[in-house]
Structures are given as C-alpha cells and as structure tokens.
Amino acid sequence: MKEEMNYGTDYKFIPVTSVRNGVGTEIRPDLFCYTTQIVNICLVGNLKSDEFVLVDAGMPKSANEIISVIEERFGTNSRPKAVILTHGHFDHVGGVIELVEHWGIPVYAHPLEIPFLTGLKNYPEPDPTVEGGLVAKMSPTFPNEPINLGSHVQTLPPNGTVPHMPGFKWIHTPGHSPGHVSLFRESDGALIAGDAFATVKQEYMYKVFSQELEISGPPRYLTTDWGAAKQSVVKLESLKPSVAVTGHGLPMSGELLTTNLRKLVDEFDRIAVPDYGKYVN
Template structure:
C-alpha cells in the first residue's frame, strides 16, 4: 500500500466516549456476530468456507487494534476477512479502516454514492450542533468530518444488489443519514444489518448512549441531512419484516419488540425521529406529504 495515497482527514482524532456495552460480542443470527466498540457496532458475517468471513464497518477512530483483537479471538491468530463492507463512511464507521487495510490488504466495498467521501473528494455536510437533542448532539461539531482517502482500495458495490463474498445477502439503498447509506438483508431468515438507517438507542443523548437503553429510533440526528429520505428508508426496512436486526448503535432487537418498534417508528417518524429544529430540518408538515 502506498501510504501517501491512503489517509484519514486532517481532523481525525479519537473520541473519548464509551458505553457499558464496549467489548460485548454476541451472535444475533446464524453466522452473524455483532461487536461493540465504544458506542458503535461492527459485524462479522461468517461465509460458507470454514474460517472465511467479512467485516461490516470499521469502528471508531483509533479502534483498529481492538478490531484486530476481536477478529483473532473469533477466527484465530492471523485471521483476516475476505473484505470489509461499509454501511456508510461517517467517522464512527471507518475509524480503524486504514490500519486494517494496511494490515490485511483486503478490498473495501461501499455504495457508489458514498465513494466521494471515501476517496478524499467530498466532505459530508458538517454535523449539526444546533439540532434538537442531548449532549452528544451538542458535541457533534467536534467530531471528525474531513473525508478519508482509501484510494483504489475501495470500490462500488455491484449494482445488482448482491454483496461480494456474502452469498444469500443483498444490499438495500437506505439513504437519508448519508447519500450512499446501505443496509444488508438475508432473506432466508430475515436477518437485517441496518447500519444507521435506524438505531436502537437515542444517539443524541449522552446518558442513553452510555447506558445503552434499547429504544428504536431514527438515525442519529446530528449527522442526518435528508429526513424525507430517512423516513422512506425506515419504511423500506420495515416492509421487509425482519426477524432480528442489529444497528450501528444500540443493542440487537428481534421478534415482536422489533416489528412493533418499527411500525411505531414508521407511523410516528415525524414525532419520534425528526427533530423540532436544526439546520437540516424543514417544517414537519414538509415530511408528511409523502407518508
């Protein structure tokens, strides 16, 4: 790897926020494990070949060694995934990725609309510290926002909805939180890896993030810039009738808790998810027109 061609943004830095779930690792469905790093989840999906797996997302800044340790605890010393698949490119989902691809030299896949933010070409809109919410929302302007550059190590997911190496899974475009946000679904048992299309904790509230209280809610408010698309994306995922879901933030949910929670979120998204104010928020009547 050419270190001059691959780098984090100039504002890259560790974020000192850790929940009680840090380090927890659980199997939520056959061959699907999630692992919490500080306040964000990554996933390991085992493949058909023994010892083969992919990594979904790459954690918080400065988390590469944590991810490598978790990987080797699951799959053995020296284990590496066949690929890293990204739900999107926000700082807390790509925080360890450069060290990981340097260590493992594996390809990275993301939606084509996310590639400008992963190849140094475009900044995400700045986090909104004015948005309605708790202390983490107020802290959000301090979070890394400069684009990282993965050069030729990142490529677009296939346009036919398949996911490299992940037979039986498909990706679903779920924009709103970011332009190229995707979620992953396995039809055989209705397992959903939702990323930040919706989450199971009030991510703007410091107390709830640290305590990890389960609460199905919309995407993190301070980084969501298109609320109309975010609402449509939640509706798309609810219509899949997932049996179990792991999200980017918060614990896994399943069964009636998941189905009921998603139904409520779809029907009351304007009240539960869309903030009352913020620089990316229109009048709430604007969002109701299509729902």
C-alpha cells in the first residue's frame, strides 16, 4: 500500500512576491540559487550531471516551477538524488510532497526537525506582534501545522556529512527553528545559510519586494529562541565563508559578506533581535 503524505490543513498559496521571483543565479559552477516568490532554493551539483541535490523546496504550490527549473539546468526528466532541508517551515517545504512523489527520492533533515515533518508537532505560531512591517503582521496567515512525509524523511548523518553533497558538512544552527541546519563547504567557503541569517529584512513588505541588500538576523516572526539564533550566527561567522546563499535575500560574497557578518555578530542585539514580540526575552 502506498504511504500517504500530506500537508497541514492550513497549507495554502501565500500571495507575496519580490522582484527576484523566478530569477536564478549561478554562485559557483555547481551551486545555483533560484527564488520562488520570496524564498531561495539551491541546486548543488555539476551542470548536466545526474549527481545533484535540491536544498529546500520553496513556497507552497511551487513544485511544478521547481521541476521546470531543474530540467532546464540538468536536462529533461533529470531528478535530484535527494532533498536536503535546512528546516521545515512552510516556505522551505512548500513543494516537497509533490517533488517526492514525482521523483521518488528521500528527504533529509536534522533529528530535531523530524516531528514537524512527520505530522507530530506544530511549529510555534508566528508572532504578528513582533517589531516589523506588513509581512510580520501577515504572519498569522502563514501555515504552521506539521507536514507528514512519513518514511520518506530521514535524519542527516550524525557525522556531519551531507548525503550526495561531497565536501559539504551540515552545521546545527538553531534559534529560528530547533533543528535548523546550514551547509558549508570548507574547500571554497560556500555557505548555504538557510534562515540562520538573511540578506534582506524579511519582516518589511517593501524590503522583501525590492530585495534591498542588507544583513539581518533570521525572520523575526518565526524565530523563537534569540539566544540560540545569536550563537548560530557566531558559529557561521567563525567559518569565514566566502559566499553565502540565505533563505531570503540576495547572495552575499567577499569583503561585503565578511564585513557584514562581523557586524551582525558584534551588533546582533541591535540588528537582529526585535525590540518587542512574544518570543523576545
């Protein structure tokens, strides 16, 4: 009998977008970033090879678009070896069930994220009272019920390696969610940061739409542990990445990234932590 996967009952299309919607950027020959509405997915693997993975699965109802992007880059009927999730928030798993059904591939996530991906546990409700603009105010409409991937989701290897991503290590970077991970390749300093930090202030609609480049902490309306979030940024800054692809905003690299990450660490409480909100101590 075929195992049934399902989204939460609150799963739906979210009507927000940005000027980056539908835009892809090659960061490295084997690292490609693409924006679905307001969130980034990554394709990691050499062009026209069948050894590649998808990192994160976009906004709700984005599966067909993701399949098209992958076939354009890797060839018709190509399929990734796996989906690697930085975490399970709705805007990072929006197309994952359709993708798993289409390709018949496994999904990997941190053990602490598994309850949110197997129907066991709701995420904390988004905080519309948090300091920020219209996106923060809209956040109660965002899905927070768990999805259920059943046996299709597996835990990332405890030794820090990432399946089908040779050279990359996963790093536990909680705060935004309990099992949030970032992916780092020491050989060239490439960092896939997920929502550990952002390069756009994700709470403000006009900034989300315009994608103005600006270092910021994790999206405030879904971040529940600011102490852990700060330590995660400290951990990532210590790696001295040469380029960072974040879940929201434009890629940042070189001296600009180095300077801004240092600034985020030094001024985290001012830049990242909201002045008020129900998850702020």
